[in-house]
Amino acid sequence: MQGGHYGVPLERSDYLKLTRNRNSCKPERFAKWLEGFGSGKRLAVDLFSGAGGLSLGLQRAGWTVAAAVDFDERALETHAANFPGMSLHMDLGNPDERDRLEQVLEPAKGKIDLVAGGPPCQPFSRAGRSKIRNLVEYHGRDPHDRRKELWSAYLDVVRRLEPRAVLMENVPDMGLGDDFFVVRTIEQQLEELGYATQVRLVDAWRYGVPQHRKRLILLARKDVDKFEWRQELAEEDRTTLRDAIGDLPELPVVPTERVGDREWAYSADPSELSSFATDMRKWARRGVVFDHMTRRVRKDDWEIFDGMDSRTLYSEISPELQRYDVKHFTDKYKKLGWGELSRSITAHIAKDGYWYIHPDQNRTLTVREAARVQTFPDRFRFAGTRSDAFRQIGNAVPPLLGQAAAEVLWPTDQGLAEGALQPHWRTVRRELTLWAERQREGDEWYQLPKLSPLHAAVVAILSGTRVQPAQMYKMVETIRERSSLTKNAFLALLEAAPTDAARARVDRLSVVVGKSRVWQQPEEVPGHLGMKPGEQRLYQLLTDNDLLWIGQGALRVAARLNGSESDRTNKLSDGRVDLVKLVGAGEEAPLRMAALRLIGDTLCLARQPLCERCPLSAFCASRDEVSGDLFSDAVSGTHGRAAVPAQTGDPERRTATRR
Incomplete structure (x- = not known):
């Protein structure tokens, strides 16, 4: 029969029924399986496994998949036919099902070396982020819309099984859609569990996959702080x-x-x-x-x-x-x-x-x-x-990509003593936080969260005007003790503005002079002042909103610390990934983000960076390359005196200007 508007006969293909792998097993036989086929093997669990693309990658890299879990019955039938071990039909969004999974895997307690998977990770809107900490605290047991928080269920299983290594794969949009908020939260949780972590965007074709496909890979391990990928394919060697x-x-x-x-x-x-x-x-x-x-x-x-x-x-x-x-x-x-x-x-x-x-x-x-x-x-x-x-x-992870990622997690002979692991980026973030807290207590207070809505609005409005740091400091000091903009405070700001451009920016504040209620609704301030998108994001950052500031200076700091060129090549993808390693997650993430912006604008300059004064120079993979022989110049005071945008400022430069 002709298929109407389809133009071809309607056709449903035959159903291919597959027999189970001869080394597969049911939960009731799992203990015996561990003593038999699973004996002496390095075991993995694949969550949200689908048909088994990632399972096959793990297998090619040397692991045996003891259990795969998914909610798609067709995909599980495929998995059971192609792999040994258990293929389990479970809804991991249900805490009771995770309890059941833990019971099923009890015979393998202490033997699961790797937990892998690609949980669906819907980005969180900024409006919903205030709820995220409570959600994480309860490990996904919050009943509201569990399907959207399957990444939290994934973490819960990791907590229960305590594997040596963790592999998570997903599409880049998972991160780009919400400033990598979910990814950063997952990474922080894994670090608190004692893992060293790595987040990376990978072009699948670099590892033999014959297609354009960029994937986000999060790796974690407890044995060493070491993530060495095999060499990528050159473009001329790609698989066509x-x-x-x-x-x-x-x-x-x-x-x-x-x-x-x-x-x-x-x-x-x-x-x-x-x-x-x-x-x-x-x-x-x-x-x-x-x-x-x-x-x-x-x-x-x-x-x-x-x-x-x-x-x-x-x-x-x-x-x-x-x-x-x-x-x-x-x-x-x-x-x-x-x-x-x-x-x-x-x-x-x-x-x-x-x-x-x-x-x-x-x-x-x-x-x-x-x-x-x-x-x-x-x-x-x-x-x-x-x-x-x-x-x-x-829906599958390309097996060759899964293999490349899994190989990075293979055990090394350089294991550390218990409790000796000091994850690199966690150490960097701690140093960055300490430095930022010191700056917040000094003259750089207006560059860092947690500013009042008034202070944040003034700094955001003045951003981009090129004035001396000491002059910017003088302007914001006129309103330091104020929580709303009175007429006298507005006039003081105007008087302190050193240029016509700065005065024009300050004049935009005239619409809120004497309106104290405006500052009691912080989220509406940008609308009252007609802020541009960049000004609005800076305002949000300085009022302690968790976001990534994709400014050239901050991207430059992240790229140099990672030894990459992401600040000049892929700013919105690889650049953000480099940035999230430094920003992390949690209460102090906005403070670190603002500190990176400050360092990028005042110390880690495009030309003649002040490496000897940068709090992160000891961790910088590019220091020798970018600093060159500039140390002698810095000592003799031949650089670092140029005017910088008003949103930046360095205490030592201000002191020199005052003199």
Whole structure:
């Protein structure tokens, strides 16, 4: 029967039922499994495992997955068929289920070496952050909307199992959407449990995955403060789409007819296989490729696909063939290129394959091709229908990426004595906090939280004006003892303003002169003053809101301490990751963030940085490179006297100016 507006017969593929792995086990047999198959092996638990992409990565890196946990029954059927150990159907958002998991794993108490997983982590809006500390305190047992706090459930399991190492994987948007608030909170909690941690954004193709895919990886370990990744692939050595799927058999494509099948003849000459394809073919049945099938192709789609190449935009398709509004569906169709990386495989592929059109066959990618691009080997089968398989593949962690991350956590011979671990970034944050507290007690008080709404508003409004630090200090001192802006205080501010530009900024405050109620509602102050976005964020930071200040100075400090160039290359992604290592989480995070802004604007300068006065210089990976032979210049006083933006200031410079 013709499928109406679909243009092809409606078709539901057969259901592939898989038998369990011969070394899998049920909970009641777990103790025996540990004595048998699991004996002497390094054991891992995979939470939110899905079909097992990360489990396979752990396996390739040397671990045996003793238990995988997920709520998706189809994915668990896939996992049970492909892995030994237990595949457990549980809702980890339910504390009772976590109690049950702990009971099931009781026979392995003290033997679980690694807990891994990719918990769904919805970003927290700033409006909801006031509730987060209570939520963390109760380890996710707060009943309100548990599904959104599965990361807290993940931490709860880590607390219960006390593994040596932890691996968490997720998409970067998890961090970028809320200034990495959830990520920083997780990292802080792990550090309080005694782990050294590392947060990193990783391009999956750097580790052999043939697609554009950036993932956020959080690693933690209790044995050493050491996270050494293997060398990344150079761009010329990346795995292209041709390397990944070029050996798979061509399929006849007739519009509206079935495309491919569960089993298809495979006759590639092993001598012509890429190293990637050779790896994917290991232990697969000879002469057969499984699940090489995809959706039927509409007649108009066949014509569209036939006229496209990898650079064709949807708006360039013949108008009479376009079915979607080009304004809203600018990238609705994407033909892949043989010599390129694939577009990132996501769960959307289960709905349609228009983002994944084969380079020279007028069809979308098959299940097996999508699995190859995700780096699942050909022996790996997916339970359920064709759509089930696409969804499981799209939701998975690419196994080769999982392997690369897991390898970083392999035990070393350099273990530390009990209690001797001093995580590097926790030490850096402690020094930064101590320095900031000293500055807050001195002349830099107006640069750091917790300012009153009035003081924060004045500093934010004046930000960007280039005046001498001593002059800025004089201005804010006129209102230091005030909580609202009286007429006399406003006139004193105007009189202290050294330039026309500064006076113009101060004049913006005239709309709130004498209105004491304005300052009793801090969140509404930016609106009253018409603050620009940058001014508003600075105001929020100085009033002790937890956010990342993505200013050039702070990014420069973070990049130099990390020995990277993120302040000049990927400011909004890698730059933020470098920054969060220094900011951390908790009550003092805003203070550290403001301190980094201050250091970046007054000490860690782009040219001629004052390394000898920076409180973090002992931890700076770039000090030798950026300071050069400037120490002698600093001693002789030949630099450091230039005017700086009004939001910055250094006590020693102010003293020199007064003299």
